[in-house]
Amino acid sequence: MHDKENELELERELHELPIIYQWEIIRCDFGxxxxxxxxxxxxxxxxxxxxxxxxxxxxxxxxxxxxxxxxxxxxxxxxxxxxxxxxxxxxxxxxxxxxxxxxxxxxxxxxxxxxxxxxxxxxxxxxxxxxxxxxxxxxxxxxxxTGFESKISKSYILFSDEYTLFDIRKEDTFAIISHPYDLYASYEWLFYFPNDREEIKKNLLSVFRKSRYIEINHPKEIDNYGPFESSENLSINNANS
Structure with missing residues (x-):
């Protein structure tokens, strides 16, 4: 587990480390x-x-x-x-x-x-x-x-040792869930354009020390794979379909 001081240190390192991969997407939940x-x-x-x-x-x-x-x-x-x-x-x-x-x-x-x-x-x-x-x-x-302008919000996800990477195909979205669940609040949606999917997937899995990769069609299916506890059964640096 972690303490708050450790989390703050990891956050500082996160912004100082070289960027391995970057992508962007424009989207809205409504047509x-x-x-x-x-x-x-x-x-x-x-x-x-x-x-x-x-x-x-x-x-x-x-x-x-x-x-x-x-x-x-x-x-x-x-x-x-x-x-x-x-x-x-x-x-x-x-x-x-x-x-x-x-x-x-x-x-x-x-x-x-x-x-x-x-x-x-x-x-x-x-x-x-x-x-x-x-x-x-x-x-x-x-x-x-009268002061109308766009708003920019900033956030981050800190990686732990183990993750399950869910690929929600119908929504062009990755969901990453840490093991144990909610470590560093690491339960996030990562949106992508379909053409970028494979490259993003490859780079994400390359930095997880232990990982699973699962394709699903709807976010509700994530609950079927819990609880997300630490496990020695996950492949190191490998994605298991």
Missing amino acids: NTLRWVISIGLPFFGYSFLLLLIQDMDAAPVLFLIGLIMIFVIRYLFLSDNQYCYFLTQKGIHFTIEQVIPEIAYKVMRGFAWFGVAVSFLAVTIIGPMAFVGAGACALLSFKM
Whole structure:
């Protein structure tokens, strides 16, 4: 087992060691068509309901503009593509996750954000106190969106001695699970493009001291192979199908 001090030392070494292999992938859990349906549908139904509630057609143009802003907020902030960059070393993997947002979207969103601030306050004067909930929330969000930019998060996986590498074929994803389970929180999803699969697999298995390689179709099948305890039956530097 390990202690926290040892883990911190391994993390420091992880970022200092030479990179053995690296790959990247852009993906999202939702299809592009579905993301636009959600982005358009939520504001449409939300502000249609608000318009029916206040029953004032003079508010329709204002609500339409607010809804238009929300379409782009949902699509490019909450449902954006993510770019994963993985860096494999002898001690583990460090990686970054960044939202993939077109440069034009930054400019459009910042412009809409400032416009949204003005529209939100205008809505209060036209609709009256009933607008404080919707327009007030939109104003706060618009203020936040004036500094709109992609977010980059960083994380890492520390390698232990034994691993099972699951290849989830239908999802183009590797899942690596340490033995014992959750050592260094090493239970991670590694995404890949199909053309890179064999090369990534080869390099991953080359750095595991003890390993198993198992192909499955769905993440739920992983539970069938537990518990993931230390075992002397795993082949050293070898992948067993």
